[in-house]
Amino acid sequence: YRFILAAQLAEPSKQVRKIPRSIHDISNGDHILGFGAELAEDHPGYHDEEYKKRRSYIGDLAKLHKIGEPIPCLEYTDEEIKIWGDILEKLTQLYPTHACKRYLDTFQLFNFVPDRLPQLQELSEVLMMRTGWQIRPVAGLLHPTDFLNALAFRTFHSTQYIRHGSNPMYTPEPDVCHEILGHIPLLADPEFANVAQVIGMASLGASKEEIWHLTKLYWYTVEFGTVKERDGVKAFGAGLLSSFGELEHMLSGEDGYMPIFEDLDPFKKLPKMNYKDGFQKKYFLCESFSDVASKLTAYARSLQRF
Ligand code: NLE
Ligand code: FE2
Numbered sequence: 001y002r003f004i005l006a007a008q009l010a011e012p013s014k015q016v017r018k019i020p021r022s023i024h025d026i027s028n029g030d031h032i033l034g035f036g037a038e039l040a041e042d043h044p045g046y047h048d049e050e051y052k053k054r055r056s057y058i059g060d061l062a063k064l065h066k067i068g069e070p071i072p073c074l075e076y077t078d079e080e081i082k083i084w085g086d087i088l089e090k091l092t093q094l095y096p097t098h099a100c101k102r103y104l105d106t107f108q109l110f111n112f113v114p115d116r117l118p119q120l121q122e123l124s125e126v127l128m129m130r131t132g133w134q135i136r137p138v139a140g141l142l143h144p145t146d147f148l149n150a151l152a153f154r155t156f157h158s159t160q161y162i163r164h165g166s167n168p169m170y171t172p173e174p175d176v177c178h179e180i181l182g183h184i185p186l187l188a189d190p191e192f193a194n195v196a197q198v199i200g201m202a203s204l205g206a207s208k209e210e211i212w213h214l215t216k217l218y219w220y221t222v223e224f225g226t227v228k229e230r231d232g233v234k235a236f237g238a239g240l241l242s243s244f245g246e247l248e249h250m251l252s253g254e255d256g257y258m259p260i261f262e263d264l265d266p267f268k269k270l271p272k273m274n275y276k277d278g279f280q281k282k283y284f285l286c287e288s289f290s291d292v293a294s295k296l297t298a299y300a301r302s303l304q305r306f
Contacts, residue, residue, distance in 0.1 A: 023153040028137070028142065048164065062138050063139055071135065083163065090169070095107065101229060102186065110184070120137060120160055127184065133187050152201045152203065161176060169243060170246055179238075179242075191290070194293075196222065198306075199296060201306045221286075223238055224240055226240070227292065233250070233285065257281070263286075264292075
């Protein structure tokens with residue numbers, strides 16, 4: 001996957017992108033990276049024609065979606081609901097000991113149950129009421145510029161297909177379980193929701209280098225961030241909170257090596273992101289939730305866009 005991403009991130013031409021003035025100026029279909037229609041050979045769903053068909057169908061629906069219209073309801077199959085239910089059950093066993101307090105608080109707002117895979121539309125309505133955020137469906141991993149820019153308009157791009165059933169404990173790419181269990185709860189937290197918007201605002205009109213740095217900051221916090229709490233290290237990153245394999249690994253080093261924890265300095269050069277090689281080897285650790293918020297805000301403000 002990493003190869004595909006690297007190739008696609010090397011911008012095809014030096015075209016200058018217009019700075020979006022509203023969410024309507026951002027396309028959810030023009031710049032989909034990797035994972036999209038074509039699955040790489042090492043993807044668990046590569047040999048599964050049914051799976052590929054289902055994903056394209058769901059992805060095509062996302063491309064047709066217009067801002068302001070309700071997100072289409074998907075009728076999930078029993079197989080898909082079972083994957084969701086298994087993941088939810090495993091994760092809810094780990095959350096009390098592995099998830100940060102803020103997440104535990106917002107998670108319970110949603111009353112997720114194993115036998116029903118929630119619809120993005122109803123989750124978007126909850127977010128709209130609580131923090132003014134909306135969800136927009138997307139076919140796959142969006143180019144970082146579009147993805148980050150949309151955060152400025154309190155819009156979160158979310159996939160709607162589910163991961164392949166052969167490896168429910170971990171997937172390298174976003175899927176609907178990652179979005180719903182990883183991202184949506186914390187977007188209902190007013191402080192977190194504001195910080196996410198601030199990252200987005202900093203990305204409007206940002207140079208390629210600035211976008212890269214913001215993407216890494218996003219990656220090491222919103223996706224894989226950890227925070228100190230009285231009884232130990234807890235996860236607030238969505239990539240951890242949606243993967244019971246990685247969530248366990250974060251604390252136990254299950255698969256043979258203990259991860260390293262490092263303090264986050266948003267002004268320092270951050271390590272290369274690891275999309276492909278499984279669990280992260282290093283996590284960035286923050287003192288508290290408000291420490292994360294003030295660090296990200298300080299960096300975003302330093303770009304002087306707002
Ligand atoms: N590894 C995560 C999971 O299995 O849910 C997804 C990460 C997406 C960046
Ligand atoms: Fe994510």
